[in-house]
Amino acid sequence: MRNNIKQQAIFLFQKKGFSETSIQDIVEAVHVTKGSFYYYFTSKESLLMEIHMDYIENLLAEQHRLYEPTSQSAREKLTGTVVLLLTKIKEDGASARIFYREMRHLQEAGYSHIVERRNQFRRQIEEVITEGIHNREFRQNLNPALTTLALLGITNWSYQWFDPDGELSDREAAAYFVDLLLHGMLPKEHE
Amino acid sequence: MRNNIKQQAIFLFQKKGFSETSIQDIVEAVHVTKGSFYYYFTSKESLLMEIHMDYIENLLAEQHRLYEPTSQSAREKLTGTVVLLLTKIKEDGASARIFYREMRHLQEAGYSHIVERRNQFRRQIEEVITEGIHNREFRQNLNPALTTLALLGITNWSYQWFDPDGELSDREAAAYFVDLLLHGMLPKEHE
Amino acid sequence: MRNNIKQQAIFLFQKKGFSETSIQDIVEAVHVTKGSFYYYFTSKESLLMEIHMDYIENLLAEQHRLYEPTSQSAREKLTGTVVLLLTKIKEDGASARIFYREMRHLQEAGYSHIVERRNQFRRQIEEVITEGIHNREFRQNLNPALTTLALLGITNWSYQWFDPDGELSDREAAAYFVDLLLHGMLPKEHE
């Protein structure tokens, strides 16, 4: 039940937006009464918070799993990150879209917490890039912070156009973006 | 007056969101009455539409001006595009954020129109890239559509973190992103 | 309209209690819509506050008028006070009952204000009694504070049983209570 409500809410928040989705909308979709909703959740906003928490904690856990093996090169980790983010769209696209759009409806305390976790995710990517620079896997004059923001821009923007049922698969898109990021748009000198 | 209302609305929509901003909020900010608002605008949504139209039409006009001179290389046009988009944040940040966040509140007719104009902007970037491939300015196996989406991802995501009053200027950020897109992250072979 | 709402609210609050009276109840009695209510009052509680303010300010004004003439004896002032309070029941009984019963529904700020004004009314009665003791109009071992509380107890309790349409008039009740307070229940010594 609790989970049922959450799933329907994710679907509706993503489709119509948090403010535009009423508790009525949610309980109608789940075929229960408003009373039931408030038996399981203390407020509409606490439901949103829970959705945010589920999403970011899961993402951080996957990032942790990805970066753990010390044997991997920075380049492999970076590729893994892009794949992770694009794959998430297929599986968790609705949650992700909510995450990047409805955060402002959280109240101060929850908001700060989510921002902190979100920054953590970003900083860990920055570290991988810094590592790659030291390794000489990447070029020396890269700016890790800006490069991370570029990477996140590319992947997060995908939530606006990527169609999991379209011709282009998540892995193909990820592969293309990694290649673009690594090699750039210019022809190789010997071409 | 009309313009006054629009400016305050842009500020409030950006700060609090479209749904969270009431007509009351707007008219209080402008120091007029609700009646006045409805003298100038037929609905809250038509005001939003107008804000969207102003933004996209202005953007398309600037794109037109940028791409017109046939003497320019694809690379120069691309650089210009990134600079244009990042510069807009400083000057028009609020409108831009509304544009990418509140579009869903437009009703069908307006929505489609905006989407069409937005696609037009995107396709014209695609064309520049295609041109550059033919020119051999860019490498031959670039995917113009995906590359454009990467470029838009990087620039549009900037609205989430770019601080016009921060240390990094809009031009510096643009320069870095263009360089990253063109050369990629890997070291040059002879390095 | 504003006043109309207030009058009906006073009637309903007195009859059913503040919490038990819904905005719906009030607007139905006035034959307007809920929207109208909130056009005139910012909240149910602010309406209650206004009722309290009207009541206590009016009472203090009447007390002021009563105590002003310096020619009057303490005894006359005291008589006037009892008459004032009992007369108010006939004219303002509903407001009075609300005043002594629903104060706790005011929020902190308003509550403190009302308490302060209420104490002021009480202290001014105390002063009259103190004055009468110095004058030797009253006996020397009276406790002004407790005597005032006794007087207020007698009059305020009247709101529980006094029927303005009954056989006993307000003036008769007042006369009796003044006499009782002044002379007590015991027979005179020479009786």
Add this chain to the structure above:
Amino acid sequence: MRNNIKQQAIFLFQKKGFSETSIQDIVEAVHVTKGSFYYYFTSKESLLMEIHMDYIENLLAEQHRLYEPTSQSAREKLTGTVVLLLTKIKEDGASARIFYREMRHLQEAGYSHIVERRNQFRRQIEEVITEGIHNREFRQNLNPALTTLALLGITNWSYQWFDPDGELSDREAAAYFVDLLLHGMLPKEHE
């Protein structure tokens, strides 16, 4: 358990009011579940009725014990009554305050019953006064009904200001009020 619930309810009803106290509030205070509440009480209102019954029956019993000994003078009985009522504040203040404030939430049948018992208490005081008049303990032109209401006003109003932990004890307050009622405020003639 049953009693536990009742005690907590008395505390909460007195502190927050009947309507403002939810079943949830009560069961949380007792550390049981809502289901348990309804195992012991049929409704919130029946709990209130029971509190009222406990209070008034106890009060009547104490009055009975007080008035029984035929040897006592009317004056002694009256003094006993005032002491009884003021002492009750210290011991049963919460119940008393509920009694005089929340009666209106009882439904018709229970309400009438309580009113009847309450009147009985009042009438028995009236009888003592009537007795005292016949005895010539009190002056001949006393009105027993109004005098009783004055006495009840003084004592019941005490629930609004009397602080059992303050400097003034219940017995001292009672003594003062009895003295005031018996002798009045005026100086003795030979003073």
Add this chain to the structure above:
DNA sequence: TATGAATGAGCTTTCATTCAT
């Protein structure tokens, strides 16, 4: 050109109560 009164639909939330277990 501008106002202010009025509306009605809808919102989030609370709560006494029921009932199968």
Add this chain to the structure above:
DNA sequence: AATGAATGAAAGCTCATTCAT
């Protein structure tokens, strides 16, 4: 004896919009 899930009605309040002036 006690629980916890579920309900439905109603609460206070907000808000885009209308319209006579």
